[in-house]
Amino acid sequence: MAVIHLRIPFSENFPVSFAFGAIPDSEEIKRKYRQWRMVRHNGIDYDLPEGTSVLVTAAGTVIQSGDNGGFGISVTIQHLWGKVYMLTFEKSARLWGIG
Structure with a gap:
């Protein structure tokens, strides 16, 4: 099996706000998880x-x-x-284009 080397996507220390495998408390997010056929984050x-x-x-x-x-x-x-998805819920985010 190949080893994949990943970097943290920023240069400073910031807290994890929602960990891998976590179960959401929010009923709204739980509904979205069910729509996406997810149980855990x-x-x-x-x-x-x-x-x-x-x-x-x-x-x-x-x-x-x-x-x-x-x-x-x-x-x-x-x-x-594979693919990596990065997202933000801030509508003011500036993004690079495709390519």
């Missing part, structure tokens, strides 16, 4: 202040960026080993 959310630069976790190509409906504003990056 399949990512890691960090609490970053507005204006913080977010970096890619590994080399790849941006294949989607912009408003993604129920996911908020998001960026999807295709890596050789």
Whole structure:
């Protein structure tokens, strides 16, 4: 099995706001999880202040960026080993384009 090396997507220390495998308390989020056929959180959310630069976790190509409906504003990056989804619920986020 190949080893995948990932970086933290920012250069400072910020707290995890919702851990991988966590079960949400919010009934609204639980409803969305049921729609998406999820039981537990399949990512890691960090609490970053507005204006913080977010970096890619590994080399790849941006294949989607912009408003993604129920996911908020998001960026999807295709890596050789799979996809990484980064998103924000701030409508003022500035995103790079596809490519």
